[in-house]
Amino acid sequence: MQIQLRFFAALREKLGVSEESIDVPAEVKTIDDLKAYLCKRDALWSEVFTGNRIIRCALNQEMVDSSTPLMEDAEVAFFPPVTGG
Secondary structure (H helix, E strand, O other), rough: OOOEEEHHHHHHHHHHOOOOEEOOOOOOOOOHHHHHHHHOOOHHHHHHHOOOOOOOEEEEOOOEEEOOOOOOEEEEEOOOOOOOO
């Protein structure tokens, strides 16, 4: 399945990438599965997507939770929680 990834704010800075298009294997069915798949890239990706770190996610520009199913040609955006003041 082909998907478009986008990374924002501190995630973009830490990973050094703002967007990329990837093919994921058939077993990657949800946002949680995608996070686990990305963790396998290397220690940096694992550090970003595991632990107590809160990461928000949008699927096709709509906020979703991590159990949301993926679909072909989806845009998945990851970003840290937004704060303001």
